[in-house]
Amino acid sequence: MRSTFNRPARRLAGVSVALAVIAAGAACSTESGEQTIGSGGGDEIAQNAAEALDSNFYGQGSYTEPPAEGPEAQRGARIAVVNSGVQSPTGTKQVEAAREVAGLLGWDLSVYDGKYEPAEYQEGIRQAISQKADVIWLYSIDCPLAETALAEAKRAGIPVVSQEAADCTDVDPEAESYFADTLAFSQGTFIDWARAMGESQATWLLAQLGEDADVIEVSVPELVVTNAIHEGFTAAMEEQCPACKVTEVKAQIADFGPALQEKIETALLRNPNANGMALSYDDLMTTGGSAAVMASGRNDSLAVVAGSGFPANVKLIRDGQGQDAGFAYDMGYETWAAADMINRLLAGEEQGESGVGIAVFDADNGLPPAGKAWSVDIEYKPVYKAMWGVS
Structure with missing residues (x-):
């Protein structure tokens, strides 16, 4: 059975509106990592969060139609x-969608697997330079991790565009920019989008727990995206429930597996x-988070939210195996939007509005069929095909 924790707020069914990202606020932190944030408000907190879920996150969330021209x-x-x-799953789906859309656009597409190694990211960029690519398309590779090779691409006059990645100027405003363009989202920038993911997690938890929320947040500070998710989560908790308790547990990618499970189990004991519990993204759940929750014996008393709408996480929710909800995004739609950004760059035009946002799903709202990933209910492919003049 799935978790049966208290849900003080009534679930509402309604229509999505555009998402507004709450401004980041600093939380006081103790040496133990516990963050105690202000004073709060009663069942009104749960009700307000439930209404925000309904209007901003459930259903299609902040997704809109793609540009028609x-x-x-x-x-x-x-x-x-x-x-x-x-x-x-994210990397696999991005490549699948990129190949599909490149075939329609008549592009000669090459794919390099970075294998989660910065040295490989640089090698992939250098191979693209040697192959005289017209455009280098980065997926989930932040500029600081490949700055040397990106500088070489810039000197070679090859534009680099990014999908789900931060430019060097996003990390250090005094640094040099190496991206010719980066995919924009309904929230604004890539960083804004990631912060909205954290906000969505905080909002879901508060809709379940209200003023009694006592939350463990598992973060990954070493990545730009997960650090932004943490910022959004912390800001939303401070804004919506200042008195709620949040204990941050910092993880690293190197922890994934038994070490991560042990770290989360220790946090639950303490x-x-x-x-x-909030975990920054799907891999934290599938590489230790779920096992830790189940081993703790507290599956039925913990409300757990993570990401990202892929089949493995959907199955955890469906089977009641330590996850109850997640933010979701449609990688197919996102990758087609990134391809449109590149097509506009090649045509000498500026990027249009992508329509790509985020949503929230759980067992009672938007749970995909067994074995399927979450996908937006917007027919984006016919719109893009008509615009590009392809079939």
Whole structure:
């Protein structure tokens, strides 16, 4: 059975509106990592969060229709995808969608698997330079991790575009920018989008737990995206429930597996009154988080939210194996939007609004069929095909 924790807020069914990202706020932190945030408000907190879920996150969330006007397909372009790692569901789906859309646009597409190694990211970029690519398409590779090779691409006059990645200027405003363009989201920038993921997690937890929320947050500070998710989560908790308790547990990618499970189990032991948990993204759940919750014997008393709408996480929710909800995004739609960004760049036009946002799903709202990933209920492919003049 899935978790049966208290849900003080009534679930509402309604229509999605555009998401507004709450401004980041600093939380006081103790040496133990516990963050205690202000004074709060009663069942009104749960009710307000439930209404925010209904209007901003459930259903299609902040997704909108793609642009209807733009340049025709820029055929014959040599496009080099450098993917951070195809071992993950996100990486695999991005490559699948990129190949599909490149075939329609008439592009000569090459794909390099970065294997989650910065040295491989740089090698992939250098191979693209040697192959005289017209555009280098980075997926989930932040600029600081490949700055040397990106500088070489810039000197070679090859534009680099990014999908789910931060430019060097996003990390250090004084640094040099190496991205010709980066995919924009309904929330704004990539960082804004990631912060909204954290906000969505906080909002879901507060809709379940209200003023009694005592939450363990598992973060990954070493990544730009997960650090932004943490910022969004912390800001939303401070804004919506200042008195709620949040204990941060910092993880590293190197922890994934038994070490991560042990770290989360230890946090649960040290926080026996915790009734909620947020994990920055899907891999934290599938590489230790789920096992830790189940081993703790507290599956039925913990409200657990993670990401990202892929089949493995959907199965955990469906089977009641330590996860109850997650933020979700449609990698197919996102990758087609990134391809449109590149097509516009090749045509000398500016990027249009992508329509790509985020949503939240759980056992009672938007849970995909067994074995399927979450996908937005928007027919984006016919719109893009008509715009590009392809079929």
